[in-house]
Amino acid sequence: MSDGTIPPGPAPKSAYFLxxxxxxxxxxxxxxxxxxxxxxxxxxxxxxxxxxYNIDSLTVAEVDASQHRSRITIVTQxxxxxxxxxxxxxxxxxxxxxxxxxxxxxxxxxxxxxLVKVAGTGEKRVExxxxxxxxxxxVIDTTNESFIFEVTGASDKLTQFVDLMRPLxxxxxxxxxxxxxxRGKEKG
Amino acid sequence: MTxxxxxxxxxxxxxxxxxxxxxxxxxxxxxxxxxxxxVMFGYPGGAVLPxxxxxxxxxxxxxxxVRHEQGAGHAAEGYARSTGKCxxxxxxSGPGATNMVTPITDxxxxxxxxxxxxxxxxxxxxGTDAFQECDTTGxxxxxxxxxxxxxxxxxxxxxxxxxxxxxxxxxxxxxVIDIPKDxxxxxxxxxxxxxxxxxTYVPQTQPAPEAIKAVVDLMTKAxxxxxxxxxxxxxxxxxxxxxLRELQxxxxxxxxxxxxxxxxFPASHPDWLGMVGMHGSFEANNAMHDxxxxxxxxxxxxxxxxGRVDAFSPKSRKVHIxxxxxxxxxxxxxxxxxxADCAEALEAILKELxxxxxxxxxxxxxxxxxxxxxxxxxxxxxxxxxxxxPQYAVERLYELTKDRxxxxxxxxxxxxxxxxxFYHFEEPNRWMTSGGLGTMGYGLPAAVGVQAAYPDALVxxxxxxxxIQMMMQELxxxxxxxxxxxxxxxxxxxxxxxRQWQELLHGERYxxxxxxxxxxxxxxxDALGAHxxxxxxxxxxxxxxxxxxxxxxxxxxxxxxxxxxxxxxxxPSGSAHNQMILGEITGNEIGEAGxxxx
Ligand SMILES: Cc1ncc(C[n+]2csc(CCOP(=O)(O)OP(=O)(O)O)c2C)c(N)n1
Ligand SMILES: [Mg+2]
Numbered sequence: 001m002s003d004g005t006i007p008p009g010p011a012p013k014s015a016y017f018l019x020x021x022x023x024x025x026x027x028x029x030x031x032x033x034x035x036x037x038x039x040x041x042x043x044x045x046x047x048x049x050x051x052x053y054n055i056d057s058l059t060v061a062e063v064d065a066s067q068h069r070s071r072i073t074i075v076t077q078x079x080x081x082x083x084x085x086x087x088x089x090x091x092x093x094x095x096x097x098x099x100x101x102x103x104x105x106x107x108x109x110x111x112x113x114x115l116v117k118v119a120g121t122g123e124k125r126v127e128x129x130x131x132x133x134x135x136x137x138x139v140i141d142t143t144n145e146s147f148i149f150e151v152t153g154a155s156d157k158l159t160q161f162v163d164l165m166r167p168l169x170x171x172x173x174x175x176x177x178x179x180x181x182x183r184g185k186e187k188g
Numbered sequence: 189m190t191x192x193x194x195x196x197x198x199x200x201x202x203x204x205x206x207x208x209x210x211x212x213x214x215x216x217x218x219x220x221x222x223x224x225x226x227v228m229f230g231y232p233g234g235a236v237l238p239x240x241x242x243x244x245x246x247x248x249x250x251x252x253x254v255r256h257e258q259g260a261g262h263a264a265e266g267y268a269r270s271t272g273k274c275x276x277x278x279x280x281s282g283p284g285a286t287n288m289v290t291p292i293t294d295x296x297x298x299x300x301x302x303x304x305x306x307x308x309x310x311x312x313x314x315g316t317d318a319f320q321e322c323d324t325t326g327x328x329x330x331x332x333x334x335x336x337x338x339x340x341x342x343x344x345x346x347x348x349x350x351x352x353x354x355x356x357x358x359x360x361x362x363x364v365i366d367i368p369k370d371x372x373x374x375x376x377x378x379x380x381x382x383x384x385x386x387x388t389y390v391p392q393t394q395p396a397p398e399a400i401k402a403v404v405d406l407m408t409k410a411x412x413x414x415x416x417x418x419x420x421x422x423x424x425x426x427x428x429x430x431x432l433r434e435l436q437x438x439x440x441x442x443x444x445x446x447x448x449x450x451x452x453f454p455a456s457h458p459d460w461l462g463m464v465g466m467h468g469s470f471e472a473n474n475a476m477h478d479x480x481x482x483x484x485x486x487x488x489x490x491x492x493x494x495g496r497v498d499a500f501s502p503k504s505r506k507v508h509i510x511x512x513x514x515x516x517x518x519x520x521x522x523x524x525x526x527x528a529d530c531a532e533a534l535e536a537i538l539k540e541l542x543x544x545x546x547x548x549x550x551x552x553x554x555x556x557x558x559x560x561x562x563x564x565x566x567x568x569x570x571x572x573x574x575x576x577x578p579q580y581a582v583e584r585l586y587e588l589t590k591d592r593x594x595x596x597x598x599x600x601x602x603x604x605x606x607x608x609x610f611y612h613f614e615e616p617n618r619w620m621t622s623g624g625l626g627t628m629g630y631g632l633p634a635a636v637g638v639q640a641a642y643p644d645a646l647v648x649x650x651x652x653x654x655x656i657q658m659m660m661q662e663l664x665x666x667x668x669x670x671x672x673x674x675x676x677x678x679x680x681x682x683x684x685x686x687r688q689w690q691e692l693l694h695g696e697r698y699x700x701x702x703x704x705x706x707x708x709x710x711x712x713x714d715a716l717g718a719h720x721x722x723x724x725x726x727x728x729x730x731x732x733x734x735x736x737x738x739x740x741x742x743x744x745x746x747x748x749x750x751x752x753x754x755x756x757x758x759x760p761s762g763s764a765h766n767q768m769i770l771g772e773i774t775g776n777e778i779g780e781a782g783x784x785x786x
Binding site: 047081 | 517
């Protein structure tokens, strides 16, 4: 028998008990466009928990009322193989119309909004306000002893802002999770 | 940046004439009728009484009253699997719905088209922990292909048609429709099924031409190719099985199949390798291991098939034809993914091959190698004149029923594997078994479903004495509806498959795998209104099997078999295809890593 006519393929890989430790874990931002029907968010979230995928951040809102379309933005992590599975499994859900991989890159923009409550007086209060200006944060509520800042930006910028506020009297943080959109004139 | 969009279908056809008004319950029955449902399986209760009332006195749809809702689900599965049509089950809220969870999951795992209608408490009571309320859509969300809670009677007809469309297209599966009782009473418009589409759900059935070219390139160069076929070929319909046979005839490529795919390719064919996987044939598993080209058609590289994945078919290029993109590259990386319906892909490959008029490689050396593996006679077992060997029982059953119009279902355990090994199928849709979920209790209700579809056929559930007790009550259903199913129990007094694993993995400590007090199955048959037969003598077996086959009503056959028989050959968990246990289990086959696997 003459062998080797077909060159060997890549080494087999599998999710079943083979570890993927050798593969690099990547972060992905996925925009999942869904029919805004009851239970759709539970379907998407249940898929992640049921199959053991990560969710680092999740946001959801209707974006097209006439077509009942919502946009779910999910930040997740995994090896290339897992990320491919995540996309395929998402598309398998009946109300999922589209999955857009919009990972922060040249083509994608990510933004997050945070509301940050800081309490303090004297020097610390002044310093908080000064840093707020540097981060282009808006003060949306103020008392003699506190501010609430509204700040938007990339997630790591918000984290940095929060870290800086910590010694200045940080009380509470509320964040939206990541939103994303593709640059340029095209959709998705 | 990538975007994956499902193609956009044409907009729904516009409504034309003024719709007929009817109650929600009547809409349900009318929609089922329009979908061509002639048999359904169910069990009534408070929250579905209006639908049961609408079923009363009509004769378009035959309703088979089961004894347990799980039975209705498996019966619908058996009906679906044997006919290729959508199975339908109707149950009440709360416990009716929770009893359906197992068959829904079973149908999901084996891609069986099924529509399950559940009653729900009235809309205004939802969320109050009302009597027999449960969150049916919540509970079934991950085990069904899709589900609905209908809160507006105006959407009911559309929803039912959409459910059938989703259940039966793409990769088939179960769809649940939860209908609150007030919606069943409310009046709304009936809309027909024409033009019902779901824009976000568009299965891709046609293969990409480049993929087909790539497959044919590989096929015309492979010296050791093998077809690895699965349940997808059956699901795709008889056309796929026919095309598989045609393509095989053109190429001469040997064929193996998963448990779910048995019958797509005739077992009598010289190029049939037998089943692949944990209890598959030596020749099939070795061919899978040593091939240079594996063409997977509608199978999903399940762990029962691949064994140890890092040692799975190390020398081959792999083609995977599947209608479900998430199945491709899930377990095993393939070289050529073909996202399509099996039948369409097989037809395209055939066309491409014919167009090229390519000369196929000479496979005679490969077939010689296969014959050498075959010569090991991996299914050989020690015969006996004293006790009935379970393998012998299935062999005799096969010989005595193969020339009849026979359908086989099974429970789960050793008997299921012996049935797969020793009963041979020439056609698709003749073999109904719970593959993915491995549900004990599946076989008898599934047989009821098959028999309801084919009243004159011979329908046999090859059972184990433990499994049969899980859905035993459905024999009463068979008696009531004059469905003459035959239950052929390979009674080894043990949960044999559990016992075998304990022998193999746990030092023969047989913890809770022996049933101390089995029922007298003959008396039990009698009590349920069926015919009981017992046999423990190999010399009497043929006559008693014939007695069972010719008895006009349901039969419970207690076939007392060798108790300690192991099901071989076997690939121990965590081992490779070429590490099968052939002769005897010694207890040292499985290493530490393998012991942790299922
Ligand atoms: C519902 C359910 N529970 C438990 C199991 C685990 N299980 C697999 S095979 C088996 C024993 C089956 O015994 P029997 O029906 O007598 O078949 P045998 O193996 O003896 O042929 C068990 C308990 C299962 N598959 N399904
Ligand atoms: Mg048993």
